[in-house]
Amino acid sequence: MLDREGVTKFLSGENIRCRDTAKVTQKICEMKKDGYSALQILADFDYTISHFRFEKEKMSSSFGALEKYSGMSEEFRAKTLALYNHFYPQEVDPNIPAEVKVGLMTEWFTKSAGCIISEGVSKETVKNAADTSKVKLRGKFDVFAETLKKEEVPLLVFSAGVGQVIERVFSNAKISPDNIKLIANMLEFNSENNAEQFRPPLITTGNKSTVAAQEKEYFNSHIDRVNSILLGDNIEDIQMSACVRNYSKNVLTVGFLNDRVEDRLDLYKSTFDVVILNDPDFTDVIQLFECLQ
Structure with missing residues (x-):
């Protein structure tokens, strides 16, 4: 049975905004029935897994x-x-x-x-x-990543950022790569270890759906993962859902709204199922994940 008290607590959190609570509750209910074995996570990196601001200072x-x-x-x-x-x-x-x-x-x-x-x-x-650098992972992301590993839920980190920087940040934070797939802009180096190009195609915030179409092997290997949680901070991050729509039952979209909140809130609420304000740690995402237990 769905723990409606847990869902209500999540949706009423101080950082949470939701345009259609009935729709979100229904999605969570259906996803819970299928269990973690049918779930995958799709997440942007910059200002989604990482902070936009921390202690009032702008992060990188x-x-x-x-x-x-x-x-x-x-x-x-x-x-x-x-x-x-x-x-x-x-x-x-x-x-x-x-x-x-x-x-x-x-x-x-x-x-x-x-x-x-x-x-x-x-x-x-x-x-x-x-x-x-001032690239800072959100607090408790390590807890979330470890829980995903324990429950064998794959995490796709799909970023228009620099892949080697992301890998190094994860390594420094001791984030296990075991169940994480990273799609990002990877630098390619020459024999003297100097960068000579980014591996094509260059990923931007606007072409993630196109790039995803080239990752058929990954998505085909997870075709039984019919439910997805998508995490992003840009409106364009919603494109990540295109790569799973053909076989998905439910995609629950979560948007971190970090900047220019007042004039973008309505747009984010109309785009994402759930909007997270105030640039918090990963507590809200963990709480959502726990609703699916």
């Missing part, structure tokens, strides 16, 4: 780990900061049509990636940048 994305690293040239940091100042306001502007925003984000990611390659970063530079 995985691209930002390199862009702000003191070991990079001043010219590089100036260029990437200018790109951020130009494109970030457009990323969070709810008045820009989705099709226009996809083009803008593709331009931003392409130019940022070009700056990294032009800088000729080494494997050691990437490691040091990750180690000293």
Whole structure:
């Protein structure tokens, strides 16, 4: 039986906003009947698994780990900061049509990636940048990841960020990779260990559904996982559901709304089943997961 008290407690949490509680409750009920053996998790990394702010300080994305690293040239940091100042306001502007925003984000990611390659970063530079960065995992994500491992629930981390930075952050936090699949922008290095390109195609916030279509082996291996929880912080992260829609019974979508909350809340509530405010730790996600026990 569904623990309706637990679901009610989750949906009434101070960080939680939900447009249709009846719909969400029904999804949770159906997912609980199928159990953990039918469940998979699809999650963005930057500002979803990681914090947007922590103790009132703005945290870095995985691209930002390199862009702000003191070991990079001043010219590089100036260029990437200018790109951020130009494109970030457009990323969070709810008045820009989705099709226009996809083009803008593709331009931003392409130019940022070009700056990294032009800088000729080494494997050691990437490691040091990750180690000293302000990329911070949300509290209790390690607990969530360990619970998924114990219950044998696969976690797909699907990110438009820098793959090696994400791997290093996970490693430093002792996050087990055993049941985690990472799809991200992986740097490819030459014989001198300097980056020469990002492995194509370059993943942006706007093309995750297209990239997912190329990961047939992973999704085919989990075709019995007919229920999914999707975690993201951008409206475009909803695209991750496209890769499981053909065989899914239920996709429960959860959006972290970290910035410009007042003018984007209605948009997020109309896009995601559940919206999480206030940039909290993973307690709310763990509580949702426990509703499916």
